[in-house]
Structures are given as C-alpha cells and as structure tokens.
Amino acid sequence: MTQSVVMLPNPTPNAPTTTLSGLVASNIRAYMAAQRKTTAELALIIGRDVRAAQRRRSGEQQFSLDELEAISRWLNVPPNALMARLAAVA
Template sequence: MTDHAAAGVNAAQRLAAEVRAEMARQKRTAGEMAKVIGTTPHTAGRRLSGAVPFNIAELDAVAKWLGVDLASLMREPRSRAMAS
C-alpha cells in the first residue's frame, strides 16, 4: 500500500471513530444511522468501521442528525483539542 493510500485509510478510520464516539455519547445506533443515510445496516456498519469511507453527502447527513458541525468531525484530534 502506498503512503497516500495508507493515509486515506487512516483518515477514513479516524473519521469513523469520531462518528462512533459521538453516536455513543448520544446513544444512537448504526440502524438509526443507516436510515439517515439511506442505506442498509450492514453498509452503515462498514462506514462506521472505517472499512468503507463515508462520502461527503453521508457525512453531512450524519452531522446534522447528530447535531454537530461537519468540520468538527473532520478535524485532526489535536486540532479539536486546541479548538476547545
């Protein structure tokens, strides 16, 4: 895997982790998220695991559903800590 491809995988996994964390704080389920993004629970689970990256439309829908700013989900962890 190239460094660029590895960076993309890591970014997808970090983003998925942020979405999972926010969903856990709000006690939301993957099944609920699947309905929000118009997909199956299986596909939603693959997004949440980072195996398949979210697309921007899905991220926008999830951010609105969770009541969080889309940009806050996409920031690097260090940037979020400094923004707080």
C-alpha cells in the same frame, strides 16, 4: 447559540485513525456513543442498509461527503468536527 465541550469516549480500535477516513469513522462512533445513537438509526440517515452502515461506521468503507453532511446534521455537530483530531465541540 451556546457551544459546550463534550468529553467523548476513547475511539474504538476498529479503524485506524492514521487516515482521515479512519479518523472520521472513529469520531462518528464516539459522537454516536455519547448520544446513544444506533447503527440502525445511522443506516436510515444515510439511506443504506444496516450492513453498509456497519461497514462505514467501522472504517471498512468510507463515508461519502453527502453522508457526512447528513450525519453532521443528525448528530448536531459541524461537519468539520467529524474530521477533527479532537472532536469535542457539540
């Protein structure tokens, strides 16, 4: 399997990236934007309603480990990429 480097958009200022949960939310937003995925799709993947998905996506509420596992499969990235300072491997 070939890996390629993907340039992601700058993280949005919704969540502070000084915490791991803020960094995760920022990386998820960036991967979603790069792949043109919606919050409604995210809600289906994590089994929550859209408002709950919005709270997690914005960094207002933390993702669970099970949710991160499902999201990494959905976005086709390794789970650790969601927690990396520079999420660039897709």
